[in-house]
Amino acid sequence: MDPLQTDTWREIFYDLIDEVKPENEWELKMVQGLTAEALPWDWTEVVEEHGLASFCCSHCEHVWNSAQAVIHHVHLDHTGAGGQVRKRTFRQQCHLCWVWAEPVFSQDSARRILSDLVTSIRQKFCERLAGDAWLVNDFY
Numbered sequence: 700m701d702p703l704q705t706d707t708w709r710e711i712f713y714d715l716i717d718e719v720k721p722e723n724e725w726e727l728k729m730v731q732g733l734t735a736e737a738l739p740w741d742w743t744e745v746v747e748e749h750g751l752a753s754f755c756c757s758h759c760e761h762v763w764n765s766a767q768a769v770i771h772h773v774h775l776d777h778t779g780a781g782g783q784v785r786k787r788t789f790r791q792q793c794h795l796c797w798v799w800a801e802p803v804f805s806q807d808s809a810r811r812i813l814s815d816l817v818t819s820i821r822q823k824f825c826e827r828l829a830g831d832a833w834l835v836n837d838f839y
């Protein structure tokens with residue numbers, strides 16, 4: 700399986716957020732240095748605790764699956780016009796040779812993670828957004 704590219708995360712996110720037709724423009728960025736401690740005061744942290752990913756060790760080719768945390772920092776500017784999401788996924792260490800491996804997410808897994816994120820965005824910012832536009836779909 701090819702690693703899910705940043706562009707693919709973006710495409711899926713725009714897809715999902717478009718379906719709820721927010722009145723604001725949202726932007727998604729991958730930020731590898733993101734930490735909970737570095738959350739700016741007017742941002743919100745949304746953590747997906749069970750993002751399913753697979754890993755393949757580049758050294759010994761050991762393959763494993765793991766539910767791992769995916770962090771999102773979300774911010775809507777004070778005019779309500781522009782929203783930003785910073786996203787971070789985490790590497791894991793191969794337990795055979797201790798080499799670090801990058802997570803690989805399937806499209807389905809990514810969609811599930813982003814769908815939860817969009818739900819959180821909706822709950823958090825919904826009073827500032829167009830009401831009924833947020834009553835939407837179910838993917839599962």
Ligand SMILES: [Zn+2]
Pocket residue numbers: 756757758759760761793794795796797798
């Ligand atoms: Zn290994």
